[in-house]
Amino acid sequence: ILAVLACVAAGRAATVAEFAATPPMGWNTGCTSASCGQPGKFESSLHDYCNEAMIASTAQAMVSNGMLAAGYTYITLDDCWAAMERDAQGNLQADPDRFPNGMASLAATLHGMGFKFGLYTSVGPYTCSSGGRPHPIPGSYKHYPQDARTYAAWAIDWMKLDYCSWHFNDTVLIPEKVTKEMYEALNASGREIWLNFHCIGYNMIPSEWCKQYGDSLRIWEDHHDNWNSTSGIIEYMAKHPDWVGPHAWPDPDFLMTGGAGCDNMTVGMRCPGQTEDEYRTEFSLWSLAGGQLMVSTDVRNLSSFQRDVLLNAEILAVFNDPLKKIGARITLDVAARTSVWLRNLLDGCVAVALYNANSKPETITAKLSDFPGMRWNDSTRVSVRDLWAHTDLTPAVGKFAQTVPTHGTFLAKVCKL
Numbered sequence: 126i127l128a129v130l131a132c133v134a135a136g137r138a139a140t141v142a143e144f145a146a147t148p149p150m151g152w153n154t155g156c157t158s159a160s161c162g163q164p165g166k167f168e169s170s171l172h173d174y175c176n177e178a179m180i181a182s183t184a185q186a187m188v189s190n191g192m193l194a195a196g197y198t199y200i201t202l203d204d205c206w207a208a209m210e211r212d213a214q215g216n217l218q219a220d221p222d223r224f225p226n227g228m229a230s231l232a233a234t235l236h237g238m239g240f241k242f243g244l245y246t247s248v249g250p251y252t253c254s255s256g257g258r259p260h261p262i263p264g265s266y267k268h269y270p271q272d273a274r275t276y277a278a279w280a281i282d283w284m285k286l287d288y289c290s291w292h293f294n295d296t297v298l299i300p301e302k303v304t305k306e307m308y309e310a311l312n313a314s315g316r317e318i319w320l321n322f323h324c325i326g327y328n329m330i331p332s333e334w335c336k337q338y339g340d341s342l343r344i345w346e347d348h349h350d351n352w353n354s355t356s357g358i359i360e361y362m363a364k365h366p367d368w369v370g371p372h373a374w375p376d377p378d379f380l381m382t383g384g385a386g387c388d389n390m391t392v393g394m395r396c397p398g399q400t401e402d403e404y405r406t407e408f409s410l411w412s413l414a415g416g417q418l419m420v421s422t423d424v425r426n427l428s429s430f431q432r433d434v435l436l437n438a439e440i441l442a443v444f445n446d447p448l449k450k451i452g453a454r455i456t457l458d459v460a461a462r463t464s465v466w467l468r469n470l471l472d473g474c475v476a477v478a479l480y481n482a483n484s485k486p487e488t489i490t491a492k493l494s495d496f497p498g499m500r501w502n503d504s505t506r507v508s509v510r511d512l513w514a515h516t517d518l519t520p521a522v523g524k525f526a527q528t529v530p531t532h533g534t535f536l537a538k539v540c541k542l
Contacts, residue, residue, distance in 0.1 A: 144317050144319075144340070144372075145319060145340035145341075145371070145372045145373075145374070146371055146372065146449075147371075147445065147449070148341075148374045148415075148416045148417055148418070148444065148445070148449075149198075149199055149283075149319065149340075149341060149374070149417050149418075149419065150195075150196045150197045150198060150199065150417075150418040150419070150441075150444075151197050151198055151199025151200060151201060151240075151241070151243075151418075151419050151420070152183060152187065152192070152197060152199070152200055152201070152419065152420045152421070152424055153201045153202075153203055153379055153419050153420070153421045154175040154179065154180075154201070154202050154203050154205055154421070155173075155203040155379055155421040156350065156379065156381065156385035156386055156421040156422055157175075157179065157183070157386055157421065157422060157423045158171040158174060158179070158386040158387075158388070158389065158390055158423070159171040159172045159173070159174065159385070159386045159388060160172075160350075160385055160386055160387065160388050160396060161349050161350045161381065161385035161386070161398075161421070162349025162350050162351050162354060162385070162398065163349075163350045163351060163384070163385055163396055163397070163398025164351055164398055165396075165398075167387075167388055167396070168388050169388060170257070170388045171257075171386065171388050171389070171390070172254060172256065172257075173203060173204045173205040173253075173254040173255075173256030173257070174205055174223075174256050174257060175202055175203070175205035175206060175223065176222075176223040176224065177223065177224050177225070177226065177231065180200065180202070180231065180235075181234070182392065182425055183200065183423075183424060183425055184200055184234075184235055184238055184240060185238075186424060186425040186426070186427075187200075187240075187424060188238060188239070190424070190427050190432070190436075191436055192424060192435065192436070193238075193239055193240065195435070195436050195438070195441060196441060196445065197418075197420065197435075198239070198240055198241050199240065199241045199242075199243055199282070199283055199319075199419070200235055200240050200241070200242055200243070201242070201243030201244070201245070201283050201285065201419065202243065202244050202245060203245050203285070204245050204247075204252045204253050204254045204256060204262065204287070205223070205245075205256050206219055206220060206223065206224060206228070206244060206245070207219065207220060207246075207252070207262050207263065208220045208221065208262075209255075209258055209259075209260040209261070209262060209263075210260070210263065211263055211268075215268065215271060216271065216275050217246070217263065217265075217268075217272055217275050220258075227279075228244065228279045228281070229278070229279040229280065232279050232280045232281060232282075233280065236280065241282035241283060242280070242281055242282050242283065243281065243282060243283025243284065243285065243319070243321075244276065244281055244283070244284060244285070245284075245285045245287065246264060246265045246272060246284060246285070246286060246287070247264035247265065247266075247286070247287040247288065247289040247290060247291075248264065248265060248266060248286060248287070248288055248289075248290075248291055248298055248300075248303040248304070248307070249264045249266050249288070249289055249290025249291050249292075249293060249298060250263065250264050250266040250267075250290050250293060251263065251264050251289065251290040251293075252264050252287065252289055252290075253287055253289035253290075264287075264289065264290055265286075265307065266290070266298070266303075269303075269306045269307045269310040270310040270313065272310070273307065273310035273311045273313070273314040273318070274310075274314055274315075276311075276314065276316070276318055277314035277315050277316035277318065280316070281316075281318060282317070282318060282319060283318065283319040283321065284307075284311065284318055284319065284320055284321065285321045285322070286304065286307055286320060286321065286322040286323070286339075287322075287323060288300065288322075288323050291303075300323075300332070301332065301334045301338075304322055304335075304338045304339065305337075305338050307320065307322075308320055308337075308338040308339065319340045319341070320338070320339040320340050320341075321339065321340065321341045321342075321343070321376060321417075322335075322338075322339050322342065322343065323342075323343040324339070324342035324343055324344060335373065336373045339373060340372065340373065340374065341373070341374040341375070341376045341416060341417050342373055342374070342375060342376055343376045343378060344361060344362070344365065344375050344376060344377060345357070345358050345361045345362075345377065345378070346358075346378075347378055348377065348378035348379050348380075348381065349381075349398070350381040350384060350385040350397070350398035350399060351398045351399065352399055352403050352532060355381075355399065355403060355406070355407050356482055356532070358377050358378065359406075359410050359414075359480070359482075361377075362375070362377060362410065362414045362415065362454075363414075363453070363454040363457075363464065363466075370416070370449065370450070370451055371449045374416025374417055375414075375415055375416040375417070375451060376415070376416065376417040376419075377411055377414075377415040377417070378419075379419050379420065379421030380407060380408065380411060380418060380419065380420045380421060380422070380435075381398070381399065381404070381407065381421065381422055382404050382407070382408060382420055382422055382431055382434050382435055383395050383397065383404065383422050383423075383427075383428055383430060383431040383434070384396055384397030384398060384399075384422060385397075385398060385421070385422055386422070386423060392423065392425050392426060393423055393425050393426030393428075394423070395422060395423055395428070400531075400532065401430055402530050402531065402532055402533035402534075403532045403533075404430075404434060405434065405513060405533065405534060406480065406532055406533055406534040408434050408435075408437075408440065409440070409478050409480075409513075409534040409536040410466065410478060410480065410534065411444075412440050412441070412443055412444040412536075413443060413444075413452040413466055413468045413476055413478050413536070414451060414452040414453060414454075414466060414468070415451075416451060418441075418444060420435060437512070437513070439510075439512045439515065439538070440512050440513075440536065443468060443470070443476040443512070443536075443538070446468070446470045446471055446476075447471045448469060448470055448471040450468065450469050451468070452466055452467055452468030452469075452476065452478075453466065453467065453468075454466050455467045455495055455496065455497060456491075456492075456495050458489075461483060461487050461489075462481070462482040462483040462487075463479070463480065463481050463482065463483065463487050463489045463529070464479075464480050464482070464489075465477065465478070465479055465480075465489065465491045465495065466478040466480060467496055467497070469498065470538070472540075473540070473541070474538055474539060474540035474541075475496060475499065475538070475539050475540075476512075476536065476537070476538055476539075477491055477496075477536070477537050477538075477539050478534050478535070478536050478537075479491060479527055479529050479534065479535040479536075479537075480529070480534045481529040481530065481531065481532065481533050481534070482532065483531065483532075484531055484532075485531055486528055486529065486530050486531060486533075487528070487529055488526055488527070488528045488529075489526060489527060489528075489529050489535070490524055490525070490526040491524060491525055491526070491539075492523070492524045493505045493507065493521075493523055493524060494523070499541075501541065502523070503522075503523035503524075504522065504523060505522070505523060505541060506520055506521070506522050506541070506542045507520065507521050507522075507525075507539050507540060507541055507542060508520055508539065508540045508542055509521055509525050509537050509538075509539055510537055510538040510539075510540075511535070511536075511537055512536045512537060512538060513535070513536060518537075520542060525537075525539075
C-alpha cells in the first residue's frame with residue numbers, strides 16, 4: 126500500500142475549490158436484490174449482499190442504457206463487500222468469496238469504463254450488518270488513517286461513513302470527533318476521496334459542524350421503499366432548507382425509483398412499494414431540494430418507467446444547474462396538505478414543484494408574488510414548461526395552477542416573458 130501511495134499526487138486539499146463543487150449522481154448496491162421496507166411481507170434475505178458479477182453487470186448496463194452519459198458516474202458498494210476480518214497487517218480486505226479479484230482490480234475496471242468507485246465503512250468496531258455471514262464485519266474504529274490509506278491505495282473515490290456500533294461496551298463515540306478524524310485521514314491519504322456521512326448520527330439532530338468535515342451529508346433516516354418514508358424525508362427537507370450546499374451537499378438517501386428488490390437474484394426483478402406518482406415525487410423533490418441522486422434499485426434491464434424518470438434530461442438539468450442553489454418549500458397549505466417549492470436557476474428562471482401530500486387529488490396554485498427574490502407580481506407574465514410531460518403550457522399571468530394526483534408532484538420550469 127505504501128508503495129502505491131508514494132505515487133499518488135497531492136490530494137483533495139490542493140483542489141478543494143473544484144472537488145465536491147457539483148452534486149453527485151450514481152448507483153448503490155443497497156436495494157438492488159434485497160427488499161427495502163416495501164409494504165407487505167419481505168424477508169430481506171439478501172440485505173447487504175453484493176458480488177463482482179452484480180457490479181460488473183450493473184456497470185455495463187449503465188453504459189448501455191445511457192445512465193453513465195446522463196451523469197450517473199458513481200458506483201458505490203454499501204455494507205456488503207468487506208471480509209469478516211482484517212489481514213495480518215490490520216488492513217481491510219474484500220470478502221474473497223464475493224470479490225475474489227479484490228477492490229483494486231474492480232476499481233481499475235470501473236475507472237476504465239468511466240465510473241468512479243465507492244465503498245462503505247463505519248466509525249465503530251463493526252459495520253451495521255454481516256450481510257448474512259456468520260461474523261460481524263470490521264468497521265474503522267482505531268483504523269481511520271490506515272483505512273484511508275487503504276482506500277487511496279485501491280484508488281477508491283468515495284467513502285460512505287456510517288455510525289453503526291458507535292456505542293459499545295462502555296465506549297460512546299462522539300460523532301463530530303470521529304468524523305473529523307476520518308475527514309483528516311482522507312485528506313492525508315494522498316487521494317481525493319468523497320466523504321459521505323450521517324450528519325444526524327442516530328439522535329436525528331442536524332449539526333452545524335457537519336459542513337466542515339464532509340462532501341455530502343445524510344440529513345435524515347434511511348430511505349425505505351414506502352410512502353411514509355419518502356414523505357417523511359420530504360418534510361424534513363422542507364424544514365431544513367439552507368444549512369448545506371456546494372461542498373456539503375444534503376443527502377436525502379437513496380432513490381427507490383421503480384421498486385426495491387424482491388429478495389432474490391433475478392436480474393431486473395423489482396417489487397415496487399410505491400406508486401408511479403410517488404416515485405415521480407421522490408425524484409422531483411430529490412432533484413429540486415436535495416444534493417445527491419444515488420439510485421439503489423436494479424438498473425439492469427431498465428423498465429420504461431425507470432428510463433423516463435432517471436433519464437429525464439430536463440429534470441437532471443435542474444439538479445445540475447450551475448447556480449448550485451438548493452431549492453426549498455416556499456408556501457404550505459396545512460389543511461390541504463399541499464405545498465409549493467422553488468429552486469432558483471442560473472438563467473434567471475426558476476424550477477417550481479407543486480407537491481400534493483394528501484390522499485386525494487388537489488388543485489395547487491402558485492402565486493408569482495410568493496417567489497422569493499424574483500420581484501414578480503400579479504402582472505408578471507411567465508412561460509410554464511412541464512418537465513414531466515416535456516410540454517409548454519399556456520403562458521400564465523400572476524399565477525398558475527395544476528390539479529395534482531394523490532402523493533404526486535407537478536414540476537415546471539418557469540421563466541419571465
